[in-house]
Amino acid sequence: MKTSFFTFFTITISLLYLTLPLSLSQRCNRKDEKTLLRIKKSLGNPPVLTTWTRNSDCCNWDHVECDLYNDRITSLTLFSSNISARVPEALGNLPYLETLIFRKLTNLTGQIPATFTKLTRLKTLSISWTNLWGPIPSFLGQLKSLVTLDLSFNMLNGSIPWELATLPNLETLHLDRNRLSGSIPDSFGTFTGRVPAIYLSHNLLNGTIPKELAQVNFTWLDLSRNKLQGDISVFFGTNKTIEAADFSRNMFKFNFSNLNEFPATLASLDLNHNRIYGRLPESLTELDLQKLNVSYNKLCGEIPAGGRLQNYDNSAYFHNRCLCGSPLPACK
Ligand SMILES: *[C@@H]1O[C@H](CO)[C@@H](O)[C@H](O)[C@H]1NC(C)=O
Numbered sequence: 001m002k003t004s005f006f007t008f009f010t011i012t013i014s015l016l017y018l019t020l021p022l023s024l025s026q027r028c029n030r031k032d033e034k035t036l037l038r039i040k041k042s043l044g045n046p047p048v049l050t051t052w053t054r055n056s057d058c059c060n061w062d063h064v065e066c067d068l069y070n071d072r073i074t075s076l077t078l079f080s081s082n083i084s085a086r087v088p089e090a091l092g093n094l095p096y097l098e099t100l101i102f103r104k105l106t107n108l109t110g111q112i113p114a115t116f117t118k119l120t121r122l123k124t125l126s127i128s129w130t131n132l133w134g135p136i137p138s139f140l141g142q143l144k145s146l147v148t149l150d151l152s153f154n155m156l157n158g159s160i161p162w163e164l165a166t167l168p169n170l171e172t173l174h175l176d177r178n179r180l181s182g183s184i185p186d187s188f189g190t191f192t193g194r195v196p197a198i199y200l201s202h203n204l205l206n207g208t209i210p211k212e213l214a215q216v217n218f219t220w221l222d223l224s225r226n227k228l229q230g231d232i233s234v235f236f237g238t239n240k241t242i243e244a245a246d247f248s249r250n251m252f253k254f255n256f257s258n259l260n261e262f263p264a265t266l267a268s269l270d271l272n273h274n275r276i277y278g279r280l281p282e283s284l285t286e287l288d289l290q291k292l293n294v295s296y297n298k299l300c301g302e303i304p305a306g307g308r309l310q311n312y313d314n315s316a317y318f319h320n321r322c323l324c325g326s327p328l329p330a331c332k
Pocket residue numbers: 081082083084106107
């Protein structure tokens with residue numbers, strides 16, 4: 001009796017001893033571990049991933065995070081590393097991934113692989129300051145969990161896929177600083193729910209603003225430094241809720257006198273370097289604008305007096321055809 005109890009006790013203890021370190025090292029999901037090691041290999045085994053070694057808990061590796069409950073990889077973040085490789089296809093085999101951030105990997109190249117369609121839990125996809133090229137794939141429209149999509153500062157070209165407007169939870173869309181061409185998709189007038197903050201500056205976008213965009217309320221919009229034409233009236237009207245709009249350095253050409261209903265929410269409006277003509281509307285004096293810049297256009301007539309319009313320095317108004325009055329020199 002005594003011996004058998006002792007034996008039982010010893011066996012239990014030694015079993016515990018054997019399984020405890022084993023189960024600790026197994027915290028990380030084996031499939032995820034395998035996938036991460038494959039990713040490491042396709043990134044060329046860079047020094048930044050030296051902690052990624054077999055037989056250590058991959059939940060403890062640098063640059064990744066695991067879910068507390070199911071121990072699956074939920075986050076992978078790499079900043080400023082000397083990685084010369086293509087975007088690994090194996091990333092698509094991390095099904096619990098919610099955050100993927102690759103930033104300032106200037107030698108990371110290739111295109112966004114189609115395997116990304118499997119990342120249905122992805123909330124943040126940020127690949128910026130890399131050498132990513134080619135089109136923005138339309139299949140990104142399948143990643144319905146996306147809240148933040150940031151593909152800025154890359155070499156992406158081709159046009160913006162209309163499918164991005166089908167992302168129901170999108171709050172921020174950064175496609176600025178690429179080589180995107182073509183026009184802004186009509187579908188941006190069909191965002192359901194809140195329209196995301198949209199940044200499209202420093203591209204080669206052309207054509208006119210689609211009239212469909214009048215159907216929704218934009219809040220933050222940066223279209224600066226493109227080749228856009230026509231007018232911007234679809235974003236305004238007393239009905240709208242736009243807060244900050246940068247249309248500078250495009251080819252917009254319209255009579256500003258006809259654009260006179262601005263939403264009370266408007267706090268920043270930059271129109272510099274376009275071909276806007278006519279006069280500044282009186283209604284601008286009713287706005288609480290933190291920033292206004294209409295310089296380098298073809299405007300004429302007296303700057304309306306009142307509101308904040310005399311608070312900006314003259315560079316907000318200079319280089320127009322015949323704009324005059326404070327803060328510019330008095331009209332003749
Ligand atoms: C990118 O690769 C080139 C060629 O191998 C190398 O000279 C350069 O230092 C790398 N850039 C960065 C930021 O690591």
